Amino acid sequence: MYTIKNELTAALAEIENAGLTKRERLLTTPQGSHVTTTTGEALNFCANNYLGLADHPAVVAAAKDALDELGFGMASVRFICGTQEQHTLLERELSEFLGTEDTILYSSCFDANGGVFEVLCGEGDAIVSDELNHASIIDGVRLSRATRYRYRNADMDDLRAQLERMRGDGANRVLIATDGVFSMDGSIAPLREICDLAEEFGALVLVDDSHATGFVGPTGRGTPEACGVQDRVDIVTGTLGKALGGASGGFVSGHREIVALLRQRSRPYLFSNAVAPSVVAGSRAALRIARVSDDARATLRRNTELFRRLMTEAGFDLLPGQHPITPVMFPGDEGARQAGTIAEAMLRRGVYVVAFSFPVVPHARARIRVQLSAAHSEEDVRACVASFVASRDEVA
Numbered sequence: 001m002y003t004i005k006n007e008l009t010a011a012l013a014e015i016e017n018a019g020l021t022k023r024e025r026l027l028t029t030p031q032g033s034h035v036t037t038t039t040g041e042a043l044n045f046c047a048n049n050y051l052g053l054a055d056h057p058a059v060v061a062a063a064k065d066a067l068d069e070l071g072f073g074m075a076s077v078r079f080i081c082g083t084q085e086q087h088t089l090l091e092r093e094l095s096e097f098l099g100t101e102d103t104i105l106y107s108s109c110f111d112a113n114g115g116v117f118e119v120l121c122g123e124g125d126a127i128v129s130d131e132l133n134h135a136s137i138i139d140g141v142r143l144s145r146a147t148r149y150r151y152r153n154a155d156m157d158d159l160r161a162q163l164e165r166m167r168g169d170g171a172n173r174v175l176i177a178t179d180g181v182f183s184m185d186g187s188i189a190p191l192r193e194i195c196d197l198a199e200e201f202g203a204l205v206l207v208d209d210s211h212a213t214g215f216v217g218p219t220g221r222g223t224p225e226a227c228g229v230q231d232r233v234d235i236v237t238g239t240l241g242k243a244l245g246g247a248s249g250g251f252v253s254g255h256r257e258i259v260a261l262l263r264q265r266s267r268p269y270l271f272s273n274a275v276a277p278s279v280v281a282g283s284r285a286a287l288r289i290a291r292v293s294d295d296a297r298a299t300l301r302r303n304t305e306l307f308r309r310l311m312t313e314a315g316f317d318l319l320p321g322q323h324p325i326t327p328v329m330f331p332g333d334e335g336a337r338q339a340g341t342i343a344e345a346m347l348r349r350g351v352y353v354v355a356f357s358f359p360v361v362p363h364a365r366a367r368i369r370v371q372l373s374a375a376h377s378e379e380d381v382r383a384c385v386a387s388f389v390a391s392r393d394e395v396a
């Protein structure tokens with residue numbers, strides 16, 4: 001009997017009254033640097049389409065061919081009858097790209113993070129997690145029976161203190177989990193220092209590189225490459241849903257035995273459907289392109305630098321960094337309203353950006369998160385800045 005209708009209606013009203021209802025804007029075009037929404041055409045500065053592969057003709061063609069040759073769906077989990085050769089090839093290609101021993105695919109990185117901790121850490125073990133880690137790491141850690149510890153964002157003194165506590169509490173296995181890039185700030189985790197501490201305390205290191213695989217680091221191998229610790233990170237988790245084509249799928253990559261054990265024990269792998277054939281084929285094409293995309297990575301860096309320079313010159317308050325995630329800050333009590341109104345005014349001017357405020361980011365730390373792409377032209381970047389300036393003037 002459906003007796004909770006009134007309670008749910010009240011919960012929805014509470015969300016609405018607090019101004020926290022999330023609404024979804026319809027795109028009537030493919031995802032790209034230029035999209036059409038119900039409010040008209042817009043330059044898109046809020047997708048994770050860092051290399052512009054989401055609508056790349058070669059990626060789309062590979063996916064279409066796979067539909068014809070390999071069908072629509074797998075209708076099975078991998079170990080029953082859901083593995084095609086291309087699934088294992090994509091795993092091998094990801095391993096080659098990341099410089100790891102082996103890789104296992106999941107339906108999403110959310111599932112990868114949901115399935116990795118429980119297998120590696122149980123009763124008597126301990127996991128320490130950066131306070132800004134992605135929701136899927138938080139949930140994945142909760143699913144394990146390990147004792148949970150938390151350290152302040154990228155604070156190595158606090159991480160050391162927590163590791164000392166963990167050892168003092170008699171933890172058996174110890175694992176440090178961090179995002180490679182923190183998605184609301186665009187900052188990169190201090191992986192060299194984290195690996196040093198891991199060595200000192202005999203801990204494993206897991207890096208979720210969802211906002212980095214394919215474009216961060218000199219050849220796009222991600223934050224371990226950017227920090228010079230590719231051979232010291234034990235486990236990398238990542239997504240195919242951002243720079244690598246942006247469809248769906250995730251993975252865990254690392255030591256051979258870890259991946260082998262995940263294939264035997266990881267619940268989202270064992271009890272969820274295999275990644276669809278067209279998605280696997282499209283993702284392989286995206287990875288092939290990403291591998292040789294030094295030009296696109298250079299364009300992405302140039303766009304990011306140009307945007308950061310012009311916005312700073314125009315007097316906006318940016319969080320420092322080099323990542324294409326560029327938070328434009330609107331601090332203080334009025335910030336949430338300002339950021340929201342400016343983002344709306346920008347959309348009327350044909351530039352699509354999104355404002356974030358509490359509880360997604362801390363109180364009085366509202367921001368518009370701009371995400372650059374290699375698919376943006378210099379003209380697009382300048383138009384985005386011009387729209388920020390005009391909208392600020394209009395709202396002020």
Ligand SMILES: *Cc1c(COP(=O)(O)O)cnc(C)c1O
Nearest residue numbers: 108109110134208210239241250
């Ligand atoms: C986007 C993201 C995920 C989720 O990836 P999906 O493949 O979309 O489930 C996980 N972790 C981090 C850090 C992310 O940014």
